Amino acid sequence: xxxxxxxxxxxxxxxxxxxxxxxxxxxxxxxxxxxxxxxxxxxxxxxxxxxxxxxxxxxxxxxxxxxxxxxxxxxxxxxxxxxxxxxxxxxxxxxxxxxxxxxxxxxxxxxxxxxxxxxxxxxxxxxxxxxxxxxxxxxxxxxxxxxxxxxxxxxxxxxxxxxxxxxxxxxxxxxxxxxxxxxxxxxxxxxxxxxxxxxxxxxxxxxxxxxxxxxxxxxxxxxxxxxxxxxxxxxxxxxxxxxxxxxxxxxxxxxxxxxxxxxxxxxxxxxxxxxxxxxxxxxx
Amino acid sequence: xxxxxxxxxxxxxxxxxxxxxxxxxxxxxxxxxxxxxxxxxxxxxxxxxxxxxxxxxxxxxxxxxxxxxxxxxxxxxxxxxxxxxxxxxxxxxxxxxxxxxxxxxxxxxxxxxxxxxxxxxxxxxxxxxxxxxxxxxxxxxxxxxxxxxxxxxxxxxxxxxxxxxxxxxxxxxxxxxxxxxxxxxxxxxxxxxxxxxxxxxxxxxxxxxxxxxxxxxxxxxxxx
Numbered sequence: 001x002x003x004x005x006x007x008x009x010x011x012x013x014x015x016x017x018x019x020x021x022x023x024x025x026x027x028x029x030x031x032x033x034x035x036x037x038x039x040x041x042x043x044x045x046x047x048x049x050x051x052x053x054x055x056x057x058x059x060x061x062x063x064x065x066x067x068x069x070x071x072x073x074x075x076x077x078x079x080x081x082x083x084x085x086x087x088x089x090x091x092x093x094x095x096x097x098x099x100x101x102x103x104x105x106x107x108x109x110x111x112x113x114x115x116x117x118x119x120x121x122x123x124x125x126x127x128x129x130x131x132x133x134x135x136x137x138x139x140x141x142x143x144x145x146x147x148x149x150x151x152x153x154x155x156x157x158x159x160x161x162x163x164x165x166x167x168x169x170x171x172x173x174x175x176x177x178x179x180x181x182x183x184x185x186x187x188x189x190x191x192x193x194x195x196x197x198x199x200x201x202x203x204x205x206x207x208x209x210x211x212x213x214x215x216x217x218x219x220x221x222x223x224x225x226x227x228x229x230x231x232x233x234x235x236x237x238x239x240x241x242x243x244x245x246x247x248x249x250x251x252x253x254x255x256x257x258x259x260x261x262x263x264x265x266x267x268x269x270x271x272x273x274x275x276x277x278x279x280x281x282x283x284x
Numbered sequence: 285x286x287x288x289x290x291x292x293x294x295x296x297x298x299x300x301x302x303x304x305x306x307x308x309x310x311x312x313x314x315x316x317x318x319x320x321x322x323x324x325x326x327x328x329x330x331x332x333x334x335x336x337x338x339x340x341x342x343x344x345x346x347x348x349x350x351x352x353x354x355x356x357x358x359x360x361x362x363x364x365x366x367x368x369x370x371x372x373x374x375x376x377x378x379x380x381x382x383x384x385x386x387x388x389x390x391x392x393x394x395x396x397x398x399x400x401x402x403x404x405x406x407x408x409x410x411x412x413x414x415x416x417x418x419x420x421x422x423x424x425x426x427x428x429x430x431x432x433x434x435x436x437x438x439x440x441x442x443x444x445x446x447x448x449x450x451x452x453x454x455x456x457x458x459x460x461x462x463x464x465x466x467x468x469x470x471x472x473x474x475x476x477x478x479x480x481x482x483x484x485x486x487x488x489x490x491x492x493x494x495x496x497x498x499x500x501x502x503x504x505x506x507x508x
Contacts (some may be wrong), residue, residue: 051403077406090404094422103418104408181367 001027002154002186004045006057006067010040010210019043019054019210027062028184031193032201034221040210041190042087045156047190049084050077062154075228083147083185087162089139091131097142098127107265114148121145121175126185137168141175146229148183150218155187161196173199194222194250222250223272231275237267247271285475288455289463290482296459297439300377300378301386304435307379308386312431313416315387316394331384338381342448345377347451367449373452374457378439385434393427396422426501430494437490449480 002025010017019040024029025211033041046052048059052068053074059067066075092100101114118124123143131139140160147155157176161169173196178186180200197204199219204221207212214221223234235249244255245262256262256277265271315326349367350356359365367373397420405415421428439475443461450457452466460479467476 049403051406077403078409078411080407081409082407084404084407086400088400088405090398090400092401092405092419092423094419103405103410106409146404146408185359198474 001025002061004044004048004057004059006044006046006054006059008043008052008054008057016212021207021212023205023212023215025186025188027186029203030187030189030201031179031203031205032189032197032218034096034121034191034194034197034204035207035213039207042158043160044207045084045188045190047214048154049082049156050075050080065180081150081153083150083152085140085143085147085155085157085160087158087160089131089143091139091142091146093131096128096130097123097134100131100142100146101149104149106150117145117149128204135168136164137172140164140172144176144179148160148179148185151183152185155185157187157189159192162192169196176200198222218239225272232272233275234270234272236272237269238263240265241265247273249273285478286454286463289458290461291469292455293440293460293483295379296374296442297367297436299375300382300439301436303375303379304382304386305432308383308431308435309421309428311383312387312390313394315391318490318495330387333381334384338442338444339448341381342377343413344446345373345380345445346448349373369449369451369453369457371450371456374446374459377445377449381442381445382435382438385438388429389427389431389434390424393424397423426498429497429501432487433490433494439485439489440487 004024005022006019007021008019010019021040021044033044035041047054047057047067053071054067056069057067058065058069061080063070065073066080067073092103095103098114098118101117102111105111105114111181115124118127121144123138123141126134126138127140130143134142143160159170160176164172171274176189177200179185189197189201201218203215204218205215206221219225225232225234233249233251233254235247235254237245238248238253239246243257245252245258245265246255254273256273259277311330314321315330318326347353348355349359351360351366351368356367359367365372367376401419401423402415405419406412410418430459441461442459443465446457446459446462447465450459450462452458452462458466460483464476464483465477467473467479
């Protein structure tokens with residue numbers, strides 16, 4: 001169990017604000033931090049990692065206190081057993097892939113772990129390459145392997161897939177899923193990408209301007225409800241035109257043909273779109 | 285023509301560069317992470333030798349090193365060390381004089397590294413020393429090379445400061461630049477020509493090496 005209660009002053013786009021977070025992460029859970037840019041997601045991740053200090057707060061990880069400002073406890077990043085995957089990967093350019101992993105290995109740890117992790121991540125062939133020669137997806141795999149090799153108590157992922165093309169992104173999502181099942185690490189993922197969160201996370205913490213808006217399953221947060229009559233998606237009417245009604249959802253704007261049921265709708269009305277209202281067509 | 289002034293010049297440049305690597309890297313690292321309001325003052329002090337006439341620096345150092353004054357008297361009585369008109373005195377003054385040439389490139393190199401490299405190393409449980417020596421320094425090789433070579437070349441070209449602190453003692457403080465002046469004074473132009481040409485060729489060769497090597501190293505850019 002990881003419990004986090006922190007307050008920190010934030011400089012937000014619209015002036016100053018406060019990051020005010022109180023959450024508990026259950027063991028082996030996969031939680032996504034979702035919210036607009038500047039909401040404080042990365043700040044929260046950095047505070048958990050010990051790279052930033054909040055004005056006030058307590059962080060406890062499996063009974064161990066990492067931070068307690070009242071008791072003046074603040075473990076440095078080096079002493080917190082975390083795996084952090086940075087947005088820019090932060091691979092050490094002077095080391096090969098294998099050396100990056102060896103560097104991360106705690107002293108006295110079994111060196112054969114490097115080999116087996118390289119194999120698990122499909123990186124054996126790249127072991128002796130320098131990071132500059134790798135593709136974005138390969139770099140991300142190395143960054144992930146480097147974070148995993150220390151068997152961290154919590155895995156912190158700061159928009160790890162945001163710079164990748166869609167195909168690689170999907171591939172790495174699958175790998176993250178497999179890794180999570182295999183290593184059972186408590187994971188916190190910062191992401192903007194709703195389908196990604198949907199696929200990976202069991203819980204979403206939605207943050208805006210430093211405050212938690214809601215903590216729930218992706219279904220609840222993104223307005224998808226599975227009911228007897230099928231899947232439905234919540235949204236808000238943004239445009240009304242003779243031939244179409246546009247509804248803003250967590251997945252973007254969806255246009256719907258007006259029908260008998262939509263008579264009398266006004267802009268701003270909360271609506272729910274049913275899967276039956278949409279049609280599918282295979283792309284050639 | 286005597287070769288002794290040339291050897292002395294090389295020795296002074298090598299020793300000065302060695303000392304400056306030891307002194308300059310910690311100072312540059314300190315400045316790179318320093319965010320206090322005193323940083324501009326420190327930077328200004330370190331950059332002073334760039335703009336001061338060497339005679340001004342030489343004059344103050346001469347006063348400081350003089351056995352009649354506090355520091356000079358202390359060094360002489362406690363360590364039996366006299367810094368005026370001696371090789372150790374030349375080394376210390378050269379270190380001060382070339383300090384910005386070592387500190388600036390290294391500081392700029394460290395500041396240009398993405399902060400995430402240092403943070404990644406910290407999150408991997410590595411101490412600041414391990415992070416600095418195994419991650420940060422190896423990734424600023426071009427800056428280290430530039431600092432080292434500029435310091436070396438700058439020390440080769442010292443004149444005013446050496447004259448003020450060291451004078452013109454053959455084998456002790458008479459470096460090549462002083463020897464040129466000496467030969468010209470005694471109207472011995474052919475010897476002056478030879479010293480001058482040798483210094484010119486060495487200096488050009490050094491600078492060319494810096495630019496060629498940095499061009500090659502900068503191809504290995506950091507991944508963005």
